[in-house]
Amino acid sequence: MKTYDLVELAGRNLREAVLRNSLTTLGIAVGVASLVAMLSLGVGLQQVFGKKLGRSGLFDTVIVASKQDFRNDEDRRTRPNMQSGDIKTLDDNARHAFEKLPGVAEVYPEIRLPAELRFAADGKTERPHFATIAALPASANASEAFEDYQGTFFSGPKVDEAIVMAEFARELLEMPENTKQAENKNLSPEDAKRLIGKELTLRYAERTASADSKNTGSNEDPGGAGFRFSVVRREKKLKIIGVVGAEPYGGVRAVSRGRVFIPTELAEGLNLIQPSDLRTMMRAPASAGKTYITLVVRANKPTQVKAIQDTIKGMGFSTYSMQDASKTLTRVFTFLDMFLGIFGSLALAVASLGIMNTLVMAILERRREIGIMKALGASDIDVKKLFFVEAGAMGVLGGVLGTALGWIIGRVINFGTNVYLQRQDIPTENFWYVPWWLVVGAMTFSVLVSLGSGLYPASRAAKLDPVQALRHD
Amino acid sequence: MDGNTNAIQTVDVRRHYRMGENVIKAVDGVSVTIKQGEFAALLGTSGSGKSTLMNLIAGLDRPSSGAILVHGRDLAQMSSEELAKYRRHTVGMVFQSFNLVPTMNLAENVELPMRFAEVDRSERDARVQDALKRVRLSARLTHRPSELSGGEQQRAALARALVNKPQLLLADEPTGNLDSRTGEEIMNLIQELNTTLGTTIVMVTHERSLAERYANRLIFLGDGKMLDAGEPATTLTAGGVQ
Ligand SMILES: Nc1ncnc2c1ncn2[C@@H]1O[C@H](COP(=O)(O)OP(=O)(O)OP(=O)(O)O)[C@@H](O)[C@H]1O
Ligand SMILES: [Mg+2]
Secondary structure, three states: OOHHHHHHHHHHHHHHOHHHHHHHHHHHHHHHHHHHHHHHHHHHHHHHHHHHHHHOOHHHEEEEEOOOOOOOHHHHHHOOOOOHHHOOOOEHHHHHHHHHOOOEEEEEEOOEEEEEEEEOOOOOOOEEEEEEEEEEOHHHOOOOOOOOEEEOOOOOOOOOEEEEEHHHHHHHOOOOOOOOOOOOOOOOHHHHHHHOOOEEEEEEEEEEEOOOOOOOOOOOOHHHOOOOEEEEEEEEEEEEEEEEOOOHHHHOOHHHHOOEEEEHHHHHHOOEOOOOHHHHHHHOOOOOOOEOOEEEEEEOOHHHHHHHHHHHHHOOOEEEOOHHHHHHHHHHHHHHHHHHHHHHHHHHHHHHHHHHHHHHHHHHHOHHHHHHHHHOOOOHHHHHHHHHHHHHHHHHHHHHHHHHHHHHHHHHHHHHHHHHHHHOOOOOOOOOOOOHHHHHHHHHHHHHHHHHHHHHHHHHHHHOOHHHHHOOO | OOOOOEEEEEEEEEEEEEEOOEEEEEEEEEEEEEEOOOEEEEEEOOOOOHHHHHHHHHOOOOOOEEEEEEOOEEHHHOOHHHHHHHHHHOEEEEOOOOOOOOOOOHHHHHHHHHHHOOOOHHHHHHHHHHHHHHOOOHHHOOOOHHHOOHHHHHHHHHHHHHOOOOOEEEEEOOOOOOOHHHHHHHHHHHHHHHHHHOOEEEEEOOOHHHHHHHOOEEEEEEOOEEEEOOOHHHHHHHOOOO
16 A cells, blocks of 8 residues: 555544544653653753853863872872872973873963952042952863853953952942842942953062072071072052853852952962962972972863873872763763653553554454455555554654643743742752754654554554454344 | 456365364365356355355455465465455455445545555546446445445445456345345346456355346355356256255
């Protein structure tokens, strides 16, 4: 039998029992809808977290520390009696070595320190403020570190520019504190305009190498002959170029807890004294130059992180990346999706029984008709195909209807959740996401389940003995 | 038409049904030859195996043993797919209870066999019209079977049976549900097919008089066995069998 005849006959048969077939189709639609709604929520949740973590920049970075400062469990196990001679110092040599590794985009230290900042709010007198300053690499913008941002980003790597957190901006403008958390944390555009372009004076302590060796009477460390440094108080004028509402990197990284951000290269050039400097300097051999507590090595692609991390580990440093944590997270989400998928599929399984029931009923009802068709020359395969097309048509229709229904249900759940979150003063999120593969997958699944349910009825119809069916009783 | 060619030849055909302990011998060793263009009538008492033999010749059923040669090909050796092909191209069937599809109108009912025979769509309308004109039902194309009289339904069934131009028309008590006047109408149409198109006809009937009037060959069955299969003239003398 030709395809159009099959489709036409199947269509006739479906229309002949409209109510029953519609109800069966609706059953499939509800099954598909529950599957789509469940999975779209699963995917949505995953996306919300994925976006947060992706913004953290942690998936494309390796944090390197000297083993002196940071020894993880693995180091303790493999080399329990590590001598200080084995320990590699994290200095500029190491930094240059990292920069030359394949796949490395940049290497920079994490700089974070408290400082005094002076600012004069519109016509008022200059007042001191205290805040933590953090250095941000120029690449921070590229890796979408910022959310809820107003203004421009650093115009270059070494410019005298600053970005301030909205809370600190309010302090600078002498505005009352923002208490409503759920609301947009950032300033209003008018307030931002009052701040952007203004000057902020940074007062900081600079570390300078000192050649002077005869000013103290104490006993010097014989190994550290001539090693001294002095501290000079300095000022630096910075231009405010942006206000950010949310913490950069999704608040995951140490630097993100600063309140004022300046370019990393500028910060390095200033030779700022960080709280950790004293410790490193006391420990370092006199010959050594600058050393770092930690360095951030950023890869071009997240896939290169593992290789870079392994290489640096092999060079004798402690490393840390989010790769392991991300694996666990992926596993958790796979489990969640599976769980949601199983619940969604359960409804579809029930629907498939509905199809089976409808078609088996149809065979009983159309016994004679099947007999007639066979007497008129229909083959077993023709009869089988006819039932298959009927099942498939219900599957296609149910799939389309169900996907639409699931989409609506997902929206409603998302909307309801967000209304609730808003009432609780928690920022809203889009928990619901229907990717194209879910649409295509749900429809395909619906058709496959329908055809699967049609398998038994179709073969039963095909096997029907026409002589028995036509027997007049 | 070559009157000497065999259209149907059954060779010791048996169809036995096993019912627990006993075996029902519905058809039990029938050997009969029907020539091309012949109008044969199958006669016999109720339960003598007439319908069973018809279904075997139609390829709807398979014999327990023996051969059924139609145009030289043994139906017993065919696959079910080949049998379906044989039914749609070679055989037209008419039943006592008409067996029209109640949810289809007359035109759709007549079109149905052409769907299975994969007749080109452009041809179908003309052939439906043709077949219905032959049985004088051209005016009732869009009526459903339930809106027709018994005679009209049987005429529609006849149109459906001949729409694929079969060489063989198998009719199982085509007048069984009709009054004698309407039955005659159907018989005339069948005879017309036999004479104008040369269609070989095998017809089951209870009414000996009807058989004698239209058929040129009477075949008597009793308890699944063939009792007599002569020309109408000779069987007249074989009396006693009814
Ligand atoms: N499927 C079956 N199972 C068991 N016995 C059967 C079956 N089909 C037919 N029979 C038996 O075979 C015998 C012949 O039946 P068949 O229908 O061929 O008779 P018939 O000559 O057509 O009778 P009628 O004139 O009443 O139509 C009957 O005894 C019937 O009971
Ligand atoms: Mg019978």
